Amino acid sequence: MISLARNFARDLARSFGRGGRPLRIGYGRIFHEACAASPIATTEADFHRMHHLEGAALAEAAGLRGTELKSFFPHAELTGFTQAARVAGGVEAVPLSSSMAVPSGPLTRQCFEWLLDRLLTNLREAGRLDGVYLALHGSMEVHDLGEAPEAVILRRVREVIGPEVKLAASFDLHGNMTPAIVDALDVLVAYRTNPHWDLAPTGFRAGTRLIRLLRAHVRPTHAWRKLPLVLGGGTTINFVAPMRGVFTRMRAMERDPRVLTTSLFMVHPFTSSTELGWSVHVTTDGDEALAARLVDELADLAWKAAKTPIPQLFDIDSAIRRVETSTWRKLGPVTLVDTDDIVGAGAPGGSTQILKALIERRSTLTALVPIHDPSLFSRLADVPLGTTLDVVVAGTPGYDQPPVSLRARVTARSDSELGARVLLRVGNLHVAISKDPPLPIHPRYWKELGVVVRKADLMVQKNFFHYRIFHVAVSFEHVPVASRGATNLQRVRDLPTRVPSRPRVELADWREGDRMLRA
Ligand SMILES: [Zn+2]
Structure with a gap:
């Protein structure tokens, strides 16, 4: 009877907090x-x-x-x-x-x-x-x-x-x-x-x-490893090779009741930390040896998968030439992904580089270009639609972008949950000047300004992937472009980290770097 009461008290303590x-x-x-x-x-x-x-x-x-x-x-x-x-x-x-x-x-x-x-x-x-x-x-x-x-x-x-x-x-x-x-x-x-x-x-x-x-x-027991690795893994999408294999293995590991959690971190490379690196983490229920074994296996898998290089980036002129000769643009705009100015990764979206190249080439492409320029936005706030005027597009203040002079017509404005913006038109070129960093991931961004995305030849995106979900039946060719902005991958490659890291330094193994990074 006493042991029954004791068991009951223990079960109660287990199903509730301490002391019932x-x-x-x-x-x-x-x-x-x-x-x-x-x-x-x-x-x-x-x-x-x-x-x-x-x-x-x-x-x-x-x-x-x-x-x-x-x-x-x-x-x-x-x-x-x-x-x-x-x-x-x-x-x-x-x-x-x-x-x-x-x-x-x-x-x-x-x-x-x-x-x-x-x-x-x-x-x-x-x-x-x-x-x-x-x-x-x-x-x-x-x-x-x-x-x-x-x-x-x-x-x-x-x-x-x-x-x-x-x-x-x-x-x-x-x-x-x-x-x-x-x-x-x-x-x-x-x-x-x-x-x-x-x-x-x-x-x-x-x-x-x-x-x-x-x-x-449970009694969580942790093990983790930090890899001397900043960039790699191709596009690092979890359901696409090569990273899919790693995530599939993690889910399989967690089917073992002794394994409580597995995690893989493919680091955001744009902070100024000198300790940047991918990492893997495993928790088991009190089994230290198992945690160590699994975390090493995961580190090996991630290290190998990350050997896939990131996609080739085009310079702006070759990217525009590619659009000019693309057959896909008959069906919808070719997307230029401005990888240097990715708003979802913290860039301000005020790069003027693609606009500058289009103007200098006297391009006749129907192009959609979003640019963050809050000063120009407020200057245009009260200008009646239909007005033609001389403007200078300078991009985000302090972003050190080349100013671009235009004689443009103010054709539309919108202020919705997609942000406040004014549309400028120069020939076939549509430039959306936004008050805040622009995220035109949905065709509605342009539609609200009276522009049909499908009819364009070229569309600039400030986003790596999400926009594709909403443009799956609209844009059929995607060209990653390197310009000169806050999310420049070359700068990340050259970044001096405290511990020699891939891809700046080619390393055969992660173990030495792991020891130094976790010290
Ligand atoms: Zn993230």
Whole structure:
């Protein structure tokens, strides 16, 4: 009878928190991807503009009936987490603060202090917690901070919660892992998809693992490796070779009940960290040898897959020549992917290089070119449609782009969720001057300006992949172009990292670099 009561008490403790009361787990987010070469500093206003919620408002947004990230993802990591808590039962999910801004230049110190203050204040006011879950990126950057912001966030959170409370975090798979980040965590998971659509499942996985740890169902044992590797893997899309093989193997590993998590990080290469590198991470249930064996296997697989070089880039003139001779443009515009000015990776979208080349060539192609130029945008704000005037397109202030002089007609303007913009026309050339960094990933971007994308010969995109989903029946040839901007891959190749890394240095093995990077 006594042992029965003892068993019952143990089961109760396992299904609830310590001492039979529900578990209390705080959850929040600080999320930003930085591009060190962007001249636009990220400030508090950028987070307010995109996403900042606290307390009850956050709880509502992160519920199944809420909208977590407006006009982006209705359900993201924190909704996934609250669902894990609901499914587990006996867990109170306690909202802290959640902040996200579009990828851009590094954060100002003031902005970072504000983000920390909001998170830590909510954490102090949350009362006693058993665990904390945070959705982080892993490639943030803060002006003059001197270390990874995520490491600072985790350290400051630990100072508030003390050594006993368990800490879990999820990351974008473009995160740059460091010992200070990995060692601070009891549970670590990452996105599995690139482009990313598995935000909610990632939060759910973090939540279930954290709850199982708190109920003493599992004993997470970590192993990780950091590869001296900055670029590679072709287009690094998870469902296309060569990376598909690696992700398939990771899922197979996780079918073993002893394996709790596997993660692969293909690093975002545009921060100014000198410790850049891909990494792999494995958690097992108390089996150190298994974790070490699997993480080495994963490191070998990723190292080999990354030998696939990134696609060949064209210079602007050869790219335009290619459009001129392309037969595909009879069916829809050939896309020039401006790989130097990728807005989704934090570039400002104010490169004038392709526009300049089209003007100098006196091109007769029907071309669609989006350019971020807030000064010109405000100058054109009150100009009546139909007016012809002389303008200078200079791009993003401080971006050091060549100014392009045009005699153009103002033909349309639009202010929608796709951004505020004015359309200039010079012959067959359509230039959308935008107030904010442009993301014309949907044909609606041009349609709202009265332009039919299908009828164009050439379209400029500031995005690696997402636009293809919306242009699958519109654009049939895609030409990656190197110009001179914030997401220049040649600059990444030449970047002096602390540890010799691929592709700048050809290395036979990752082990030496791993030792140095994790030291
Ligand atoms: Zn990413």
